[in-house]
Amino acid sequence: MPVEVLMPALSPTMETGKLAKWMVKEGDSIAAGDVIAEIETDKATMEVETVDDGVVGRILIDAGAEDVPVGTPIALVLSEGESADDLAAECAKPAPAPPAKPAEEAGDKADKKDKAPKAAARTPAPAAMSAVKDPDIPSGTEMTDMTVREALRDAMAEEMRRDGDVFVMGEEVAEYQGAYKVTQGLLEEFGARRVIDTPITEHGFTGLGVGAAFAGLKPIVEFMTFNFAMQAIDQIINSAAKTHYMSGGLVNCPIVFRGANGAAARVAAQHSQNFASWYAHVPGLKVVAPYSAADAKGLLKAAIRDPNPVIFLESEILYGHSFDVPRLDDYVVPIGKAKILREGTDVTLAGYSYAVVYMLEAAELLAEQGISAEVIDLRSLRPLDVETIVASVKKTNRLVAVEESWPVCGIGAELAALMMEHAFDHLDAPVMRVTGRDVPMPYAANLEKLALPSAADVVEAAKAVCYR
Amino acid sequence: MAASKPAGKSSAVKTSKRSKKSAPVMTPEEELSAYREMLMIRRFEEKAGQLYGMGLIGGFCHLYIGQEAVVIGMQMALEEGDQLVTSYRDHGHMLAAGMDPKEIMAELAGKQGGSSRGKGGSMHMFSPEKGFYGGHGIVGAQVPLGAGLAFANQYRGNDRVSVTYFGEGAANQGQVYETFNMAALWNLPVIFVIENNRYAMGTSVTRAAAGAEELFNRGSAYGIQGEQVNGMNVREVREAGARAAALCRAGKGPYILEMRTYRYRGHSMSDPAKYRTREEVQKMRSESDPIDQAREWLLGSGYATEDSLKQIDKEIRGIVNEAAEFAQIDREPDSSELYTDIYVEETAHAG
Numbered sequence: 001m002p003v004e005v006l007m008p009a010l011s012p013t014m015e016t017g018k019l020a021k022w023m024v025k026e027g028d029s030i031a032a033g034d035v036i037a038e039i040e041t042d043k044a045t046m047e048v049e050t051v052d053d054g055v056v057g058r059i060l061i062d063a064g065a066e067d068v069p070v071g072t073p074i075a076l077v078l079s080e081g082e083s084a085d086d087l088a089a090e091c092a093k094p095a096p097a098p099p100a101k102p103a104e105e106a107g108d109k110a111d112k113k114d115k116a117p118k119a120a121a122r123t124p125a126p127a128a129m130s131a132v133k134d135p136d137i138p139s140g141t142e143m144t145d146m147t148v149r150e151a152l153r154d155a156m157a158e159e160m161r162r163d164g165d166v167f168v169m170g171e172e173v174a175e176y177q178g179a180y181k182v183t184q185g186l187l188e189e190f191g192a193r194r195v196i197d198t199p200i201t202e203h204g205f206t207g208l209g210v211g212a213a214f215a216g217l218k219p220i221v222e223f224m225t226f227n228f229a230m231q232a233i234d235q236i237i238n239s240a241a242k243t244h245y246m247s248g249g250l251v252n253c254p255i256v257f258r259g260a261n262g263a264a265a266r267v268a269a270q271h272s273q274n275f276a277s278w279y280a281h282v283p284g285l286k287v288v289a290p291y292s293a294a295d296a297k298g299l300l301k302a303a304i305r306d307p308n309p310v311i312f313l314e315s316e317i318l319y320g321h322s323f324d325v326p327r328l329d330d331y332v333v334p335i336g337k338a339k340i341l342r343e344g345t346d347v348t349l350a351g352y353s354y355a356v357v358y359m360l361e362a363a364e365l366l367a368e369q370g371i372s373a374e375v376i377d378l379r380s381l382r383p384l385d386v387e388t389i390v391a392s393v394k395k396t397n398r399l400v401a402v403e404e405s406w407p408v409c410g411i412g413a414e415l416a417a418l419m420m421e422h423a424f425d426h427l428d429a430p431v432m433r434v435t436g437r438d439v440p441m442p443y444a445a446n447l448e449k450l451a452l453p454s455a456a457d458v459v460e461a462a463k464a465v466c467y468r
Numbered sequence: 469m470a471a472s473k474p475a476g477k478s479s480a481v482k483t484s485k486r487s488k489k490s491a492p493v494m495t496p497e498e499e500l501s502a503y504r505e506m507l508m509i510r511r512f513e514e515k516a517g518q519l520y521g522m523g524l525i526g527g528f529c530h531l532y533i534g535q536e537a538v539v540i541g542m543q544m545a546l547e548e549g550d551q552l553v554t555s556y557r558d559h560g561h562m563l564a565a566g567m568d569p570k571e572i573m574a575e576l577a578g579k580q581g582g583s584s585r586g587k588g589g590s591m592h593m594f595s596p597e598k599g600f601y602g603g604h605g606i607v608g609a610q611v612p613l614g615a616g617l618a619f620a621n622q623y624r625g626n627d628r629v630s631v632t633y634f635g636e637g638a639a640n641q642g643q644v645y646e647t648f649n650m651a652a653l654w655n656l657p658v659i660f661v662i663e664n665n666r667y668a669m670g671t672s673v674t675r676a677a678a679g680a681e682e683l684f685n686r687g688s689a690y691g692i693q694g695e696q697v698n699g700m701n702v703r704e705v706r707e708a709g710a711r712a713a714a715l716c717r718a719g720k721g722p723y724i725l726e727m728r729t730y731r732y733r734g735h736s737m738s739d740p741a742k743y744r745t746r747e748e749v750q751k752m753r754s755e756s757d758p759i760d761q762a763r764e765w766l767l768g769s770g771y772a773t774e775d776s777l778k779q780i781d782k783e784i785r786g787i788v789n790e791a792a793e794f795a796q797i798d799r800e801p802d803s804s805e806l807y808t809d810i811y812v813e814e815t816a817h818a819g
């Protein structure tokens with residue numbers, strides 16, 4: 001049977017085109033790859049190559065024909081052993097069927113919308129988080145006073161002892177013992193094979209870490225600060241976050257990107273930025289930003305064990321703060337669960353990382369003024385523990401979102417939207433945001449102070465939503 | 469144009485210290501198998517182009533026609549467990565790695581039977597089982613990823629090698645040099661294969677690259693040895709690949725192979741190809757085609773006959789047609805697939 005050559009689509013959007021010119025005539029022999037015609041689209045003139053070997057039996061559309069729809073037969077090619085006689089039968093047949101449609105299309109298209117998960121349009125994809133609960137700390141457990149810095153180091157050391165596939169890489173992590181001394185002692189214990197000083201080459205070593213994770217290792221990539229991770233953000237988002245999905249689940253990327261994030265002190269705009277909402281925006285990533293040393297330890301251990309890429313945002317200012325950390329062999333805090341640090345009934349304050357300092361201070365000040373504030377440390381920004389926040393707002397009917405980040409498209413903006421969706425009927429006042437000011441971080445001490453939020457700002461916002 | 473004699477014959481090897489032996493290293497069986505596999509890529513790609521024309525494949529679709537000898541020659545130089553990673557021009561690499569043509573074609577068509585279950589498309593397919601790590605759409609991004617695969621091999625102390633393919637256009641990306649530096653610093657077992665097909669979309673290598681004649685030298689500042697290879701000749705590719713792999717396995721990696729090759733088709737499907745003449749393409753096709761070269765050798769040496777080659781062609785067309793049919797009748801992914809594979813399900817989580 002002669003083979004039909006169809007009018008091809010030469011771009012993703014082409015529907016019709018002009019058959020500008022035939023490069024062959026009836027009776028010519030052609031082989032796969034030969035140019036047989038030229039077609040003009042709105043954008044360009046392009047060549048059509050044959051994929052069939054044989055003889056041009058008949059040209060069905062003359063050169064110069066305009067607006068030929070994609071899929072129209074334009075010529076018939078005779079295969080080996082066929083003759084012009086075979087054409088008669090072919091031409092007598094009714095118009096050729098369009099290309100085989102996938103089985104599903106006919107019936108399924110109409111109800112496709114109904115089939116899609118109902119909440120799809122509004123709600124982010126749920127991250128896998130089954131029964132997340134803080135580990136029970138048995139009563140009588142001894143507590144150790146420990147800085148966030150030490151807690152992070154212990155978490156890495158414990159996980160490296162537990163799993164030989166875990167290693168740390170980054171600038172100054174080994175011999176220098178960490179730019180902020182977070183990796184102190186790791187080189188001595190684990191050696192240069194597993195504690196690796198990299199050149200100053202964020203884009204490159206991030207990609208290299210992601211490749212190692214594809215191959216099944218569990219890298220901890222330290223960014224000296226997240227400001228420098230902007231050089232590597234393509235690898236973090238396009239390679240680490242998306243590959244599991246793009247591979248249909250065949251490739252995993254068990255990697256942790258960790259380092260100082262957010263406002264440091266007196267280092268001006270390029271070294272003082274909060275990237276939380278940048279990463280929390282991205283499906284495929286998990287994002288955590290702990291406040292206390294216990295959470296820093298437990299969450300980092302969870303992040304290292306997590307089979308997904310986790311962004312672990314630390315606060316440089318908190319590195320030296322001390323907290324009680326339970327003395328347990330294996331203290332792991334599941335990702336995805338907020339923590340109520342202080343119970344209250346009048347207003348909910350929700351924030352993360354260093355903002356928790358402002359919230360706790362504000363709660364004290366508010367208590368003095370007779371306002372009972374509930375303080376929620378979000379801890380995990382993706383997935384966000386919407387349940388805990390909503391439950392609190394149902395009780396207090398008011399929410400103030402606190403962060404050091406810029407306001408536009410921040411985590412606070414996300415919380416406000418979520419309350420509209422999940423707690424609208426329970427709100428007695430609009431959700432308010434307390435954030436860093438919408439300016440690059442200034443250097444001068446007084447201006448820097450003005451650019452950052454404060455406990456006083458939180459008090460003011462809390463009073464406003466309480467109409468006091 | 470400086471790059472007008474890219475693939476005619478193997479060019480001088482400037483930084484390699486090997487003594488150049490030209491004796492063919494392939495047995496007749498290997499020659500026949502190379503022919504078969506190159507032809508498979510050619511026919512597969514022609515079919516993909518046709519399905520694109522029918523609207524069954526959407527978006528971008530970058531064909532590998534003309535470059536077949538590169539990946540087939542390299543693959544013949546590798547061993548079980550070695551890995552490869554490349555750009556969006558990946559169909560040939562997947563076929564060479566041993567992935568099923570059906571799952572590749574179905575993925576091109578966005579169907580549930582595709583290797584990524586329809587969620588990756590032409591540019592994003594993977595098969596860790598076959599050592600194939602994608603399929604990457606960001607020009608140059610696969611280069612550090614490939615070094616990361618090599619890092620994992622070195623970390624585990626096995627003697628696997630990772631082959632990292634990228635175009636001569638990608639060779640101008642900064643992350644390539646960040647990677648060269650680390651790969652050389654740590655002696656990673658990675659072969660960087662620059663597929664120099666002379667054009668990055670519409671930009672010829674001479675308009676984009678300083679030192680365009682010597683891309684194999686791009687690692688010299690890091691002490692990485694490299695050589696230029698006639699990428700239109702599968703034997704020469706295989707020989708160079710074997711040499712590079714042996715060095716990497718001996719702990720003397722990394723290594724750069726600049727493959728002088730040529731793509732016959734447009735950059736992707738909607739490329740009017742005004743940046744080169746039809747004569748230039750025709751000349752490469754008629755004088756340097758990798759499949760024709762293999763064919764001539766097989767016929768000339770009596771290891772194949774016109775008939776036996778015709779038989780191979782027929783078999784391959786059968787396989788390709790079957791793949792195309794499967795891609796057409798297979799269903800689109802279920803709408804529930806929208807929300808799967810975003811995260812790996814948590815495994816046993818202590819605490």
Ligand SMILES: Cc1ncc(C[n+]2csc(CCOP(=O)(O)OP(=O)(O)O)c2C)c(N)n1
Binds near residue numbers: 555605606638639669
């Ligand atoms: C970072 C980035 N920039 C631009 C593009 C768009 N783009 C896709 S392919 C391409 C040309 C690349 O040419 P080359 O590396 O020589 O590979 P070839 O296509 O010839 O195989 C460009 C500019 C991209 N995908 N990624």
